[in-house]
Amino acid sequence: MKTLIIAEHVNGELKADTAKAIAAAQPLGECHVLVAGANVSEVASQAAAISGVSKVLTLEDSQLEHQLVEALTDSIVALGQGYTHLVGLASSFGKDLMPRVAALLDVAQVSDVISIESDDTFVHPIYAGNALETVKSLDDIKVLTLRASAFDAAAKGGSAEIEAVSFVTPSVTSQYVGEQVSESERPELGNAAVVVSGGRGLGSADNFAIIEALADKLGGAVGASRAAVDAGFVANELQVGQTGKIVAPELYIAVGLSGAIQHLAGMKDSKVIVAINKDPEAPIFQVADYGLEADLFDAVPELTKLLN
Amino acid sequence: MKVLVPVKRVVDANVKVRVNADESAVDTANLKMAINPFCEIAVEEAVRLKEAGVADEVVVVSIGSKNSQEQLRTAMALGADRGILVETDESLSPLTIAKALKAVNDKEQAQLVILGKQSIDGDNNQTGQMLAALAGLAQATFASKLEVNGDSITVTREVDLGSQTVTLPLPAVVTTDLRLNEPRYAKLPNIMKAKRKPLDTTTLDELGVAIKQHQQVISVKAPGQRQAGIMVESVSELVEKLRNEAKVIA
Numbered sequence: 001m002k003t004l005i006i007a008e009h010v011n012g013e014l015k016a017d018t019a020k021a022i023a024a025a026q027p028l029g030e031c032h033v034l035v036a037g038a039n040v041s042e043v044a045s046q047a048a049a050i051s052g053v054s055k056v057l058t059l060e061d062s063q064l065e066h067q068l069v070e071a072l073t074d075s076i077v078a079l080g081q082g083y084t085h086l087v088g089l090a091s092s093f094g095k096d097l098m099p100r101v102a103a104l105l106d107v108a109q110v111s112d113v114i115s116i117e118s119d120d121t122f123v124h125p126i127y128a129g130n131a132l133e134t135v136k137s138l139d140d141i142k143v144l145t146l147r148a149s150a151f152d153a154a155a156k157g158g159s160a161e162i163e164a165v166s167f168v169t170p171s172v173t174s175q176y177v178g179e180q181v182s183e184s185e186r187p188e189l190g191n192a193a194v195v196v197s198g199g200r201g202l203g204s205a206d207n208f209a210i211i212e213a214l215a216d217k218l219g220g221a222v223g224a225s226r227a228a229v230d231a232g233f234v235a236n237e238l239q240v241g242q243t244g245k246i247v248a249p250e251l252y253i254a255v256g257l258s259g260a261i262q263h264l265a266g267m268k269d270s271k272v273i274v275a276i277n278k279d280p281e282a283p284i285f286q287v288a289d290y291g292l293e294a295d296l297f298d299a300v301p302e303l304t305k306l307l308n
Numbered sequence: 309m310k311v312l313v314p315v316k317r318v319v320d321a322n323v324k325v326r327v328n329a330d331e332s333a334v335d336t337a338n339l340k341m342a343i344n345p346f347c348e349i350a351v352e353e354a355v356r357l358k359e360a361g362v363a364d365e366v367v368v369v370s371i372g373s374k375n376s377q378e379q380l381r382t383a384m385a386l387g388a389d390r391g392i393l394v395e396t397d398e399s400l401s402p403l404t405i406a407k408a409l410k411a412v413n414d415k416e417q418a419q420l421v422i423l424g425k426q427s428i429d430g431d432n433n434q435t436g437q438m439l440a441a442l443a444g445l446a447q448a449t450f451a452s453k454l455e456v457n458g459d460s461i462t463v464t465r466e467v468d469l470g471s472q473t474v475t476l477p478l479p480a481v482v483t484t485d486l487r488l489n490e491p492r493y494a495k496l497p498n499i500m501k502a503k504r505k506p507l508d509t510t511t512l513d514e515l516g517v518a519i520k521q522h523q524q525v526i527s528v529k530a531p532g533q534r535q536a537g538i539m540v541e542s543v544s545e546l547v548e549k550l551r552n553e554a555k556v557i558a
Contacts, residue, residue: 068474069437070447091468092466092468093467093468095433095450096437096449096450097437098437099402099433100437100447102438103403103406103438103439104441104442107403108402108403109432109434110523111431111432111434112431121526125431125531126334126429126431127319127325127334127429128431130324130325130334130530131327131334131528131530132530133525133528134525134527134528135525135526136523138521138524139522139523172444172445172446172477174446174447174474174476174477174480175476176474177462177474178472179467179469179470179473180470180471182470194556194557218557226486229487235470236466236471236486236487237466237467237470242428243425251554251557261321261322268531272556274546285537285539287534287537289534289537289538289554290540291538291540292539292543292546294543303543303546306543306544306547307547
């Protein structure tokens with residue numbers, strides 16, 4: 001058995017979630033990591049230094065500068081035939097790429113895996129996390145995307161060899177135009193130990209400042225419900241839920257959000273959940289370890305102050 | 309230009325599902341069914357392209373049981389011109405669905421295929437990407453903005469760190485994110501009119517698509533329940549509990 005993990009990186013930095021995929025894939029045998037991009041030597045050395053990696057493959061070409069899937073797919077499909085498992089993350093990049101690869105290998109994919117039971121049996125949530133499905137893959141090559149929040153990261157201390165692999169000219173291409181990245185000093189939502197999320201109850205974008213102040217006090221990330229994003233209070237990459245980010249921090253503080261099924265899907269595996277809401281019937285109280293029925297405009301600033 | 313929109317019949321988004329006692333599947337008997345919310349956004353986008361004079365025909369297709377006709381009629385009430393039902397009672401993997409959609413599109417030759425980014429039952433988020441791969445087309449997943457300019461499209465995509473804009477040659481495959489648009493409601497006269505719009509039925513056999521079993525479901529279980537929490541009376545009590553009982557803050 002041999003696994004190929006598709007690494008994720010941005011601005012010359014290997015993403016922390018790739019180390020989680022590497023740890024998760026250890027039971028699947030020999031572990032290779034593919035680093036693809038226009039200039040990846042720096043990222044490749046970071047990947048090589050992770051414990052459990054036996055080889056890092058670099059795929060470099062100017063066409064891979066923006067890591068668009070059309071440019072990547074054919075190379076990964078060619079490479080993938082030598083592996084029993086192809087593993088990506090259930091991130092926007094992995095979700096975009098892996099099904100495209102799986103289809104060309106004529107194999108199914110198991111999405112958003114939260115547990116690897118054996119080399120062919122995997123658990124993943126369905127119906128917004130209201131059921132956990134265990135499936136046995138019958139395909140020769142197993143293509144998986146992993147839910148990063150369900151796994152711990154592999155430690156450093158590896159010294160894998162680095163080997164270049166050849167680029168396959170893509171059969172179809174799309175063109176990168178540009179991107180808008182939210183600048184934030186706060187920890188990344190998916191990896192933060194503390195997440196403070198606000199919902200419709202905040203009432204306006206300006207009022208979100210009290211959520212940000214509490215998050216900053218706790219060194220945490222800011223999240224939001226769909227309603228808060230739709231209302232324009234915060235940017236959509238902060239949405240937590242079935243169709244946004246899935247998080248599982250040590251502490252999740254839900255403020256002024258009711259706790260719809262779709263929101264719970266993104267945070268109910270948090271270790272400790274706190275809910276602050278003035279509606280005692282809000283469904284969020286059913287999953288909260290600590291609930292406080294209060295007006296958030298009084299309670300949140302008071303909480304921030306008491307944490308001094 | 310012709311736009312093809314695949315739609316799926318799923319359990320209504322507001323229904324909390326339960327797992328069968330024998331842990332074989334989710335119990336969907338007698339539950340309210342609806343068109344998958346992301347598919348609704350896809351239909352809305354296609355209809356808007358038609359209203360803007362960019363598209364001249366919007367075709368909706370669904371793969372599933374006879375009952376999926378209801379969702380095709382809903383899509384036609386929202387403005388789609390005609391429907392195709394690929395009737396099957398089998399439970400199909402996204403790969404087989406993608407193969408069936410490719411076979412439908414080989415006949416229809418749509419310039420643009422718009423799908424939802426995921427269905428809220430399987431939560432797979434695979435079909436659009438697989439269709440694009442099999443058809444040899446470029447893909448723009450998780451679209452929040454779509455512009456057609458002649459023989460290409462410019463799409464803004466929701467990605468983890470923000471948004472990304474890409475240009476794709478047509479024909480192409482696009483999958484919709486929540487913020488692409490706000491779907492309209494079907495008006496009663498349109499619901500009546502939709503009943504008279506053409507709806508063709510075909511089968512996987514007729515399309516030449518073989519069903520291959522890729523996965524075997526071992527079990528479907530309810531997730532672990534969280535222990536019941538407590539209500540605190542004050543912010544200071546909350547801080548005390550978080551500090552000394554849960555030990556999650558310093």
